Amino acid sequence: MxxxxxxxxxxxxxxxxxxxxxxxxxxxxxxxxxxxEVVAKGIEVAIVIGGGNIFRGVAGAANGMDRVQGDxxxxxxxxxxxxxxxxxxxxxxxxxxxxxxLEIKExxxxxxxxxxxxxxxxxxxxxxxxxxxxxxxTTDTAAVLRAIEIDANAILKGTRxxxxxxxxxxxxxxxxxxxxxxxxxxxxxxLKVMDMTAFTLSEENKLPIIVFDMNTNGNLLKxxxxxxxxxxxxx
Ligand code: GTP
Numbered sequence: 001m002x003x004x005x006x007x008x009x010x011x012x013x014x015x016x017x018x019x020x021x022x023x024x025x026x027x028x029x030x031x032x033x034x035x036x037e038v039v040a041k042g043i044e045v046a047i048v049i050g051g052g053n054i055f056r057g058v059a060g061a062a063n064g065m066d067r068v069q070g071d072x073x074x075x076x077x078x079x080x081x082x083x084x085x086x087x088x089x090x091x092x093x094x095x096x097x098x099x100x101x102l103e104i105k106e107x108x109x110x111x112x113x114x115x116x117x118x119x120x121x122x123x124x125x126x127x128x129x130x131x132x133x134x135x136x137x138t139t140d141t142a143a144v145l146r147a148i149e150i151d152a153n154a155i156l157k158g159t160r161x162x163x164x165x166x167x168x169x170x171x172x173x174x175x176x177x178x179x180x181x182x183x184x185x186x187x188x189x190x191l192k193v194m195d196m197t198a199f200t201l202s203e204e205n206k207l208p209i210i211v212f213d214m215n216t217n218g219n220l221l222k223x224x225x226x227x228x229x230x231x232x233x234x235x
Pocket of ligand 1: 105106110118
């Protein structure tokens with residue numbers, strides 16, 4: 001196996017499947033099955049999930065809502081997704097713990113780094129909810145932060161695109177995919193991988209980011225097994 005401990009970043013939007021809003025149970029259960037395969041290989045898996053399928057603070061602010069208020073709603077949305085993913089994983093027989101950056105003790109454990117690591121060592125999937133617990137930060141930043149804290153080998157950003165391209169592959173059929181690219185080149189070429197806060201945090205801490213297509217069955221397992229899937233951003 002290429003990695004021992006990974007931080008998987010899933011977007012909230014991806015959970016919608018073909019819906020316009022909310023959670024598609026089929027998509028959720030497909031993700032749970034993919035994650036189960038990786039856990040079965042002995043890989044330690046931590047997950048950060050976004051909340052954009054339910055609410056985005058930035059979108060709220062664009063409509064005149066107070067940004068902090070909107071971001072708090074977004075953080076709660078990630079907890080809803082975390083609970084849904086936890087249920088789906090448990091339906092597959094995978095042991096999980098949900099830890100949240102905002103305390104909702106009756107619902108989930110508070111985030112405690114040492115406890116999270118212990119859970120991972122015991123083979124439990126740890127889902128981190130509520131982002132970083134602070135407004136103005138994205139769940140990508142939360143993913144990088146948690147990945148560094150738990151000493152993950154890499155952050156795997158599951159998207160609907162199979163890597164990083166020189167131009168948007170959904171708009172230009174001649175787009176060329178990078179197999180590997182350096183952090184510096186991503187910035188120089190003006191490519192969008194994550195927001196800059198998340199991206200520079202990753203670069204400074206030498207945490208590789210792998211962007212891959214999470215919606216193709218078997219991709220996650222192939223990736224952790226060392227197959228060239230997606231694009232690796234590294235120093
Ligand atoms: P180990 O003792 O390392 O095996 O971990 P553990 O998670 O099994 O032990 P713990 O006694 O901490 O937790 C038992 C159960 O209670 C687990 O399902 C936890 O997720 C849950 N739990 C622990 N702390 C909290 C909390 O603050 N809030 C909620 N809602 N659940 C919690």
